[in-house]
Amino acid sequence: MTTTAPAAAKVPAALRRQRRRRNLRTLAFLSPWLIGFSVFFAYPLGATVYYSFTRYDLINPPVWVGTRNWNYVLNDYPALWQALRNTLWLVVVMVTLRVIFGLALGMLAIRLKSGAGLFRTLSYLPYLAPPVAATIGFAFLLNPGTGPVNNLLGDAGLPQPGWFTDPDWSKPALTLLALWGIGDLLVIFTASLLDVPREQYEAAELDGVGPWQKFRYVTWPAITPVVLFAVVTGVIQTMQYYTQAMVAGKVASGIIGNSGQPFEPGYPQGTTLTLPQLVYQEGFSTFNTGAACVISLILFAIAMAFTFVLLRRRSGLLDDD
Structure with missing residues (x-):
């Protein structure tokens, strides 16, 4: 003991x-x-x-x-709601089109018999362009008066939009710019598509299924985790959308490079105004840091809500039921 x-x-x-x-x-x-x-x-x-x-x-x-x-931003600051609508529009439309377009390019890249490397290189290069330079270049291409895009549309007898100078076309023009720099999604979708087991495609062909059934029952279940990743990161990045919208508005208004002229973000008519622009304007233009922090917290809450909903509904995206 x-x-x-x-x-x-x-x-x-x-x-x-x-x-x-x-x-x-x-x-x-x-x-x-x-x-x-x-x-x-x-x-x-x-x-x-x-x-x-x-x-x-x-x-x-x-x-x-x-x-x-909080009372000032939520009740007496009308620019908040306009910026919120623009930001949500970009999240819904831009992220959706980027995912669809990136997946389509990825499927095309793995099916090319020749020139696949050149195609992937040329598709990825625009993603490497600095955002400011890419936006200025797009503003030149889409210039409603002298841009080559509208000249080609006019020669073809098609309507010539005002693009960045037209409130109805400013956000679609930004979406085209985002689709042009699709290289990041092209890389991850191409890698995920190449990772799908070839045996499953061979078994599907033996069963006599068509291309759509092969995509629905073979490709989609294998790549849905990557699609979910692309959607979640795309939402977070688009909620922070600032540079392209600001530069496009300045170029379209004709005051870029002239620091002596005041510029109100959101040209034309507030259609390119986003929440990050309001954060910068309140925090570093008017030095109203309290209001800028309120807008930042609203932006953070919306981004977290989007992410939470997407992750909670991932079963509906990943399952076949």
């Missing part, structure tokens, strides 16, 4: 020391992520929430004002 009791007491102590060492080792491996998460996400998010309840101009100390910024 006297010899077994100390031995029994030593076992839990040894297990506790071993568990403590294992936890410390795990924490050491997690520490880079924990530091990055704390510095680049948790702290900025907490600071944004705090500043949304203050009057702060980036110079003087913040002053607590309660919900005054």
Whole structure:
């Protein structure tokens, strides 16, 4: 009895020391992520929430004002709702068309018998173009007066839209620009399509199924995780849409490069105004940091809601039922 009791007491102590060492080792491996998460996400998010309840101009100390910024943005700031409508339009239309177009190009790339490498290279190159340069180039191509696109449409007897100068065509023009830089989705869709087992296609052909049935029952179940990834990342990126819309509006209005002229984001008639533009305008043009933080939190909440819905409904996308 006297010899077994100390031995029994030593076992839990040894297990506790071993568990403590294992936890410390795990924490050491997690520490880079924990530091990055704390510095680049948790702290900025907490600071944004705090500043949304203050009057702060980036110079003087913040002053607590309660919900005054929230009331101003939600009730007395009509540009918010216009920017929200534009942003949601871009999310629904642009992301959908990019996924469909990228998948179609990927399927074409794996079916080409010759020149597949050249096709993939030429399709990917536009994605490497800097956003500002690509937008300026597109604004030149789609210039309603002198652009080659409208000249070709006129020669063919087709309507000549105003593109970036027309409120009805400004967002479709931005969508065309996004489709032109489809190289990122082309790469991931091509890789996922090449990863589909060839044996399944051969078995489907032996069963006499057509091309649509092969895509529906063989290709689609294999690539739906990649499609879901493309949709979720596309939504998040489009919710942060800023550069292309801002540059296109400046070029179309004719004031790009002239810093002496004021520019109101959203030209023409607010149709290219997005939520990130409002964040920049309030935070760094009018130095109303509190309102900018409110808009940032609204943008964050909408992006999280989209992601949550897409991930919750992934079973409907991935299952065959």
